[in-house]
Amino acid sequence: MFGFISYSSAEMGAWIHSPGKINLGHEKLACNACHEKAEGSYRQQIQANLQYLIGKRKLPTDIGHKKVRSSMCLNCHKNPKDKHPIYRFLEPRFTEARKKIAPQHCQSCHFEHQNIRIPVKVNFCKHCHQKLRIKKDPIDVPHHYLVKLKQWKTCLGCHDFHGNHIMKTNKEIDNRYKNEEIRQYFKGERQIYSDKKQYKAKDNVI
Amino acid sequence: MSFSNLLNSKFTLFVLTIIAIYLFIDAPPPLGTELKTGKLIPIESALRILNKENEIIRHLYTKEIVGHGKKQGLKFDENWEREEIHAGLLPAQFLRMTANYLQRSELPLGLFLGSNEAINKSNLFEGAQLRQYKEMLTDQKPKFSYIEDISRYSFMFPDVASVKPCISCHNKHKESPKTDWKIGDIMGATTWIYPDKTVTYDELITMISLLHKGAEYAYSQALLELGYFEGDFSIAHKWPREGKFIPSAEEFAKELRLRTAPITFSSIEQLNVPQNSSPTLVPTIELALEIK
Numbered sequence: 370m371f372g373f374i375s376y377s378s379a380e381m382g383a384w385i386h387s388p389g390k391i392n393l394g395h396e397k398l399a400c401n402a403c404h405e406k407a408e409g410s411y412r413q414q415i416q417a418n419l420q421y422l423i424g425k426r427k428l429p430t431d432i433g434h435k436k437v438r439s440s441m442c443l444n445c446h447k448n449p450k451d452k453h454p455i456y457r458f459l460e461p462r463f464t465e466a467r468k469k470i471a472p473q474h475c476q477s478c479h480f481e482h483q484n485i486r487i488p489v490k491v492n493f494c495k496h497c498h499q500k501l502r503i504k505k506d507p508i509d510v511p512h513h514y515l516v517k518l519k520q521w522k523t524c525l526g527c528h529d530f531h532g533n534h535i536m537k538t539n540k541e542i543d544n545r546y547k548n549e550e551i552r553q554y555f556k557g558e559r560q561i562y563s564d565k566k567q568y569k570a571k572d573n574v575i
Numbered sequence: 576m577s578f579s580n581l582l583n584s585k586f587t588l589f590v591l592t593i594i595a596i597y598l599f600i601d602a603p604p605p606l607g608t609e610l611k612t613g614k615l616i617p618i619e620s621a622l623r624i625l626n627k628e629n630e631i632i633r634h635l636y637t638k639e640i641v642g643h644g645k646k647q648g649l650k651f652d653e654n655w656e657r658e659e660i661h662a663g664l665l666p667a668q669f670l671r672m673t674a675n676y677l678q679r680s681e682l683p684l685g686l687f688l689g690s691n692e693a694i695n696k697s698n699l700f701e702g703a704q705l706r707q708y709k710e711m712l713t714d715q716k717p718k719f720s721y722i723e724d725i726s727r728y729s730f731m732f733p734d735v736a737s738v739k740p741c742i743s744c745h746n747k748h749k750e751s752p753k754t755d756w757k758i759g760d761i762m763g764a765t766t767w768i769y770p771d772k773t774v775t776y777d778e779l780i781t782m783i784s785l786l787h788k789g790a791e792y793a794y795s796q797a798l799l800e801l802g803y804f805e806g807d808f809s810i811a812h813k814w815p816r817e818g819k820f821i822p823s824a825e826e827f828a829k830e831l832r833l834r835t836a837p838i839t840f841s842s843i844e845q846l847n848v849p850q851n852s853s854p855t856l857v858p859t860i861e862l863a864l865e866i867k
Contacts, residue, residue: 412597412598415598416598419598440679440681443678443679447679449672449675449792449796450656451675454675454678455678456674456675456677456678456685457674457687459685459687459725459727459768460685460687460689460704460766460768461702461703461704461720461722461729461766461768462689462699462700462701462702462704462705464702464703464722464724465701465702467724467725468724473725497697498696498697500696500697500699501696501697502696503750504749504750505749505750532656535658567656567658
């Protein structure tokens with residue numbers, strides 16, 4: 370009985386605090402899996418931030434709970450074969466892309482508690498792949514032609530951004546996943562690529 | 576109530592006094608000191624050491640594993656990550672895998688590889704990085720700069736073709752925009768980034784140790800794929816240049832330290848920093864002394 374009440378109250382607490390639905394796959398996570406307590410007491414945290422405001426400290430500090438950072442996501446989502454690992458976008462040449470879509474952070478594309486898994490536009494590939502040209506292009510409508518026509522919404526119709534789904538890449542443009550299907554996938558309503566994944570979250574701790 | 580009245584109020588003064596005591600006077604220990612103690616090493620010097628280490632590691636993988644391995648019948652493929660392909664990583668992918676490992680650590684150290692003649696057009700340099708690269712092609716010197724938007728120092732080093740497998744593969748690749756590479760050419764650039772202008776001795780040692788672990792991790796991934804050749808090859812303490820052998824993860828790690836230790840040890844000595852005999856460096860120092 371006591372256990373049931375504790376469980377119910379913890380559930381209730383999470384429900385009260387949570388500003389929105391938990392993402393697909395994260396349903397079993399406890400709040401503190403992402404929301405870790407910040408270092409020190411409130412008093413130390415306030416003092417550290419005051420020191421920062423008067424220039425006696427280089428960086429501010431989190432108050433209460435730590436800000437959810439990409440490193441927390443990567444603790445569980447390790448993918449050594451990631452086609453677009455976030456660290457690569459820290460390279461100097463991605464300055465413009467960083468200004469527009471901040472791809473160096475997981476949270477720029479993957480929101481939590483927003484009732485939508487990936488709340489970004491389907492055409493984000495345009496920020497980096499404008500010069501795409503493949504000499505021996507394997508698809509029926511060459512990539513450079515799609516780029517020229519600004520068909521950026523077609524990219525995810527064949528390519529899985531992180532390359533974690535085990536699947537054969539489609540070579541016929543008409544057989545691609547359509548925008549509506551991609552949007553549904555972004556919302557977490559359906560799976561479009563494949564259920565088989567190379568790396569499952571938390572399965573691959575180094 | 577006016578502001579002066581508010582200040583005159585005894586109650587307000589009492590509250591302000593309590594807040595001041597809470598915040599300043601009876602202060603608890605400050606939160607996590609950020610001050611670096613001891614002699615500090617400029618980040619340029621630290622990254623020069625790391626880059627030299629990385630060059631040696633890349634040379635080891637490219638020449639000893641890919642170069643000699645191919646002659647013995649091992650396969651290496653840019654699509655190595657596909658389930659149906661059993662082949663080792665290409666040298667550029669080996670670097671990426673190492674960089675991926677660095678990124679997952681707590682240390683904000685970044686490592687990248689790019690070119691102006693990249694096989695994959697997505698890897699072409701742009702903006703300030705392209706300008707620096709063009710300068711580098713002329714004067715052959717590394718380029719140090721600061722990236723404002725992410726508050727990181729950046730140090731770009733020329734990536735020189737030092738072994739035959741680099742040029743033969745790039746010259747033969749169907750998507751290669753340049754097919755007349757030769758030994759000694761600058762084929763691209765390796766860029767390192769770090770947020771601080773200086774590092775402590777311990778931070779430098781952590782960086783070196785992390786790079787070693789990253790390379791060992793990348794090799795372990797290559798080994799998972801090369802393991803498919805185990806019927807014809809033995810995974811042992813021998814190398815492809817000696818026959819049908821693939822070095823074990825331990826053997827690769829040992830050789831990596833043997834090759835990097837002398838130059839790294841001598842570079843650290845030149846920095847003239849008091850060393851605390853950090854446990855992470857002990858194997859490196861021992862190996863260096865052994866070689867000396």
